[in-house]
Amino acid sequence: MDWPALWLSLHLAGWTVLLLLPVAVFLGRFLAFHRFAGKGAVEALVILPLVLPPTVLGFYLLVAFGAGSPVGRLWESAFGGPLVFSFEGLVAASVLFNLPFAVQPAQRGFEAVPKDVREAAACCGMSPLTALRRVELPLAWPGVLTGMVLTFAHTLGEFGIVLMVGGAIPGETRTVAISIYDRVQAFDMSGAAQMSAMLLAISLVTIAVTFRLSERAGRRLS
């Protein structure tokens, strides 16, 4: 059992969820409530990571984060280390790669809040932020939560991008998914099996918890 790899994966998933939560709420809400020119293009861009092969996205991110790119140089001058093959680079890649998993369900969640209910919130004197907190989020959270769970589970299992952007540096960028691959390469089938079972268990528990919460919310509102 490669505990450091599992710990790293959970760490990565946690950071990704934390950073994507506000993005999902505000971008999802914006896309759900507003119509504007170019909305289709924005939505397509958000979905792009879903259809793009992970290695392709990983390749572009590797180039974009590399020491030769403006982003990479800016990062190096600010933090003194390279963005690629680092945990921070992995988090950045993970955030981009998980955009569709986080934003799409959140957008669906906000779309389910009826327009007149939103207007009623304003007519009750609630500012947009208060309305978000007291009316919209309490109604849209199953969608937001689904997005976060998908993001978490998906980050644990991501392989292609992690390998491209992060390499497989133990303790820095070798996640559990890559560790499983390494074990299989080394013919350590029982080690791979242990870690696979662990990932399976974590995924099942997360999904079960989400379903339970969404079901409770559904019962409360109908």
Added chain:
Amino acid sequence: MTLEVAVRAAAPIPLDVSFRVEAGELLALVGPSGAGKSTVLRAIAGLWHPDRGRVSVDGETWLDTDTGTDLPTHRRRLGVVFQSYALFPQMTALANVMAAGAGQTRASEVLELVHLGGLERRRPAELSGGQQQRVAVARALARDPAVLLLDEPFSAVDRGTREGLYAEIERLRAHLRMPVVLVTHDMEEARRLADRIVVIDHGQVLRDGPVDDILYDPRALRGMGLREAGATLTARIEDQEADGLTRLRCAGGPLWLPRISGVAGEVVRVRIMAHDVMLANQRPEAISALNVIPGVIESILPGDGPGALVTLAVGDELVVARITQRSVQAMGLVVGQSCYALVKSMAVARHQVGREEAEP
């Protein structure tokens, strides 16, 4: 507190509407669907932004396109009752009312006021349509709004429930010191609840005046659709007869209507729909219609189709009949001529009889 509204826009429909509502006055914006009534209401609430316009309440300007003033909805002190109620489904009735900024004590009081005491802990899904509507009214009143806006608030409940809600609003009127705007396409509703009616059609104000003036005005009625045409007679209850009819007396003589509760001497207002009225040149004999009301033709207004609207003066009041232009010709009806209006007793439904506040 006075609400002044002037709204002009080219889209979604050409709109040019302005009116004024005094404190404590209930104004009904009436017109066919698509006439722009709800759009005007949304402009008052700041949920829709006209090309040009001005909305001010008691000197405070909410919207003025000339100076660029446009207060966001949440900073306009208003109460709105939406067609679909738009309650917050995750909150209890009490929490819904408190969401409008009321403290718990005040929220409970307002719920008492709309007869929902004891149901504070229920969520909207656990309330009937009529009860949800009352919560919506309570929520709109809870923040002591400077303006109360009612957007077809009764269209989603069945007729029976609606009757109860009308009575509720009539009773609440005593507590409403702010200007109230009611949007409806139902003339009966406007008659029951409003002090003044503004008729809107194709984005224009067709008529603006006291309820009785508008209800008797065939030109206004044409804007509202002839189906809604009708007039109101004042009548005094004379006797409850044994066969289930009530005998009343109006300016044109006796009227027999299906049982109206009330004691002899009580004054009621009876709405007679134009399509329930036939006309005759002589007093007819041996017909089933019990009510024969003599009158003098005041106007004959041909419609766009084969119909015509004939207005009969009955004492100080009016009866309107919707008959064919062919009949107008065949009977040789002209303005100033005497004739008889025939009304089936059973055509006057119970909800078309209202009470006078005080005896005239």
